[in-house]
Amino acid sequence: MAPLASNGAFEGRGLGCIRGERPVFAALDFRLEPGGALVLTGPNGSGKSSLLRVMAGLLPAAAGTLAWNGTPVDDAPELHRQRVHYLGHHDALKPVLTVxxxxxxxxxxxxxxxxxxxxALARVGLDHLAETPGHLLSAxxxxxxxxxxxxxxxxPLWLLDEPSVGLDxxxxxxxxxxxxxHRxxxxLVVVATHQALDLPDAACLAVDDYPPARPDPEDVW
Amino acid sequence: MTSQAASNPPGSRSLHRFANPGRFLRLADAVLPWCAGLTAIALAVGLAAALFVAPADYQQGESVRIMYVHVPAAWMALFAYTCIAVASAAALIWRHPVADLAARSASPLGAAFTFLALATGSLWGKPMWGTWWVWDARLTSVLVLFFLYLGHMAISNAFEDPGRGRKAAAILALVGFVNVPIIKFSVDWWNTLHQPASVTRIGVPTIHPSMLWPLLLMGVGFTLFFFTVLLLRMKSELLAARLRNLRMLSVEGR
Amino acid sequence: MSTVHERMPEAKTLGGSQAPAMPGVLAGFRRIVLRDLRLAMRQRGDAALAVLFFVLTAMLFPFGVGPEPNLLARIAPGVVWVTALLAVLLSLERMFLTDYEDGSLELLTLSPVPLSVIVLAKVTAHWLTTGLPLLIAAPVIAGMYGLPADGYKMLLAAMILGTPTLSLLGAVGAALTLGARRGGVLIPLLVLPLYIPVLIFGVSVIDATLAGLPARPHLLFLGALLLAALPLAPWAAAAALRQAVQ
Structure with missing residues (x-):
């Protein structure tokens, strides 16, 4: 693979997120240098997937900013879409098309x-299945x-949500x-995972360390 | 969030869940008694004038008095939809939660006015046309508007996540608003193409001043009534949301 | 850190020799259309369903109003348009639903192709797999109803101009109801009121021709509706899709 020259740093400041009407995290900061990896940890429902979706630009942050090399991502969302690879829970596989x-x-x-x-097919060991219809694949x-x-x-930026689920x-x-x-x-890689994955020198971000402030019931609206 | 959130300008990306709509509530509380009082006066005087003072029409007789409800109701049907569209645009552009709330609370009200316009139109049609329903251009457009309201109400309640429903309803309201004049125009067009010869067409009669002022007074009364009920609905929605949030806090127990 | 300085080499990387060049908007549009057409080819049943529905509902009217030839010829334009409209309605739900459910929609939103262009591509594919077959079946139905010979050319012209508008407006309804409870029931409620102008002008084109009047103004209105829907509907549907994938 050719080296990705001049990759930028990816940074989030004061990120907050609301799912439904429920705030899941608030005032979350992170910074990722070129070649860096970030592992998101936390129990179910702590907002790991939501954070990845915010980073990808699928979900607008309720608070805070994301920046690539110091430039806010919102300034040029189309540039951000080009630099992001997002791997979510769904595999976007059409059963009637071949691999x-x-x-x-x-x-x-x-x-x-x-x-x-x-x-790419050879790298993940699926080259022999290239002409197989999608509905025949295992999880x-x-x-x-x-x-x-x-x-x-x-x-340059990989956002992987539970990439190892179902893998041998x-x-x-x-x-x-x-x-x-890639690193x-x-x-840059951000991974949300429950399984141990061998990522040397990866930074760790415990999403449940950023609970939204519990307000005084008098002030709740 | 605390009351700081309320002092944020609209559009600031505060965590809206706890955004304190205190300013709105204070305003609503100050305005509501006046609104309600003026509504009562305008409707009482307007109705009395419409029923007893205004003359009967030489052609339509006493049934012309239905017009004093029908016409303002039809006005309000359009006015409420315009309000929803404006509030939806504000909600989409500035993400202001009160605008969202206004759009959602106005929709059943507008639907009620539209239904009233349809029902009174039909009552008026019986003595005039000899049948409860005629595919008259005006009635038909109002009927379509009624379905636009029903769609708006249905989609704002169709999602598990209320925020999703609000945004979908806002987009739909704007799409509908662009389409209202197109639909109105094409229904008029259709009606002139298929002019049935057997039906005598009686439109709104040219209005004599003695009929005009009760009509305008009823229009003012209907508008004030709309705003009074809108504010009440918004207040109760806010209180319901507060209850939901407090309950969620106690469940989380964090 | 100078942002200008930093962004220059990045742009070079993305467009230069090291990373593959991003395909243009048109190329992206073409690829999405071709992929949807290929999907439709592999699942021919889905596309055939709309035409089958069209023919079946059109077949019901003579049973309802009687087989009197004059009456059937009189209502032919209306029947063809109403049943075509219902057939389109039936096909709307699947315009985005499978992509939404299997995660493709997320990836499409994240792709370098602008979302409104993606919507336009999906609408094009929808029209090619639904509107076009209806266009082919419509003269057959009209023939069974004994539509006078003058009407066919205008029937086709009206449907060529009208059915793309149906797909465009339908895309907004389909996008808005993604993930809704009873989404399939909601679509008709949202979309049918918006279809009324197309129905009115679509029928009046043929009626005017049969009455010996100029059909041109009606056709122009159909064209105007299409031209208005062409930029606005993808924009609204894109806004709806963006909040559907959140």
Whole structure:
């Protein structure tokens, strides 16, 4: 993989988030340098997924700002979309399309060509299934296909929500390897996970350490 | 959040859940008695004038008096939708929670006025046209407007997450608002194409001043009534939201 | 840290030789349309359903009003338009629903293609798989109703101008109801009032032609509706989708 020259630092200041009518976290800060990794921890419902969605730009932050190299992300959301790879809970797999067609569509939207698609499939060990329709894949294979989507087109910032769910031991090792390669090239990774993942020098952010202030009932509205 | 949040200008990204709408409530409390009092006076005088003072129409007889309810109700049907659209735009652009609340609270009111316009139109139609319903351009447009209101009400309550419903309803209100004149125009067009010969068309008669002032007074009364009930609904919605938030706090127990 | 200084090389990286060049807006549009068409080809049943519904409901009217040829010819334009409109309505729910449920919609919103262009692509694919088959079936229905020969050309012209508007307005309804309780029941309530102008002008084009009057003004109105919906509906639907994926 070609090195990603001049990757920026990704930074959040005073982030707050509301899901439904419930505040999940408030006044959360983080900073990620090029080549850095951030692991989000916290119990279910603490807001790890919400934080990743805020970072991706899917969910507007209720408070605070996100910045890339000091420039607020909101100033140019279309630039942010180009630099983000988001891997969520769903694998966005169309059952009637083949593995190669599924991956090819997402890769082509980001300008990757067929070689990139083939290389990514080989990297996650799905190259022998390229012509298999999506509905025949197992849960782990679907997850690997999602990972291949992240690999097929380059983007400096990876936001991975529980990437290792359903993966076997060998695939978890592959996951750790590709993350390490991405970081070696100057890429940034944010991972929300319950499973132990081998990420050397990763910073840790316990999302449940940022509870919203409990207001005085007199002031509640 | 504490009362600091209330002093934030609209559009600041405060955590709205606890944003204290104290300023709005104080304003509502100050305005409500006046609004309610003036409503009562305007409607009482207007109704008395409409029923006893204004003359009967030489052509329509006493049934012309239905107009004093029908016409203001039809005005309000359009006025309330305009209010919803303006409030929705404000809610989408500045994310002001009170604007959201106003749009959502106005919708059933507007629907009620629209229904009133339809019902009185139908009552008026019986002696005039000899049938309860005629596919007259005006009645038909009001009927479509009624469905626009129903859609707005349905979508604001269709989601588990109330915030999602508010935003969807705001977008729908703006789309509907753009479409109201288009629908009105095309229904008029359709009606002139299919002019049925058997129906004698009697529009709103040219208005004599002795009929005009009770009509305008009723219009003022209806408008004041709208704002009185709107403020009451918004107040009760806010209190219900406060109750919900307090309950959630005690459940979280953090 | 100078932001100008920092952003320059980044732009170079994204557009330069090291990272793949981002495809243009048109290329993105084309890819989404082709993917939706391919999906429709693999699931032919879904697209066929709308046409089948169109033919079936049109078949019901003679049973309801009697087989008298004059009456059927008189109501033919209205029946074709009303049933076509209901068939489109039936197909609206799946415009975004599967993408919403399997996570594709999130990824599409995060893709470099602007969301309103994505909506336009999905609307185009929807029209090609629903509106176009209806357009082909409509003369057959009109023939069964004994529509006079003068009417066919204008029926097709009206449907070519009218059915894309139905897909565009429908996209707003489909996007707004994603994730709603009883979403499928909500769509008709939201969308049908907005369809009334298309129905009125669509029918009056044919009626005017059959009455020997110029159909041009009616066609122009249909065109104006399409031109108005073309920028506004994708914009509104994009706003709705953005809050649906939050």
């Amino acid at each position: 190669a067609e599924n991956l090819g569509f997402w890769a082509s939207l980001r300008g990757a060509n067929d070689d990139g698609v083939a290389a 782990g294979q679907r997850r690997r296909l999602s990972l291949a989507r992240v690999l097929a087109a380059q983007a 031991a060998a695939s978890v090792r592959t996951l750790a390897e590709v993350i390490a390669e 070696a090239n100057g890429g």
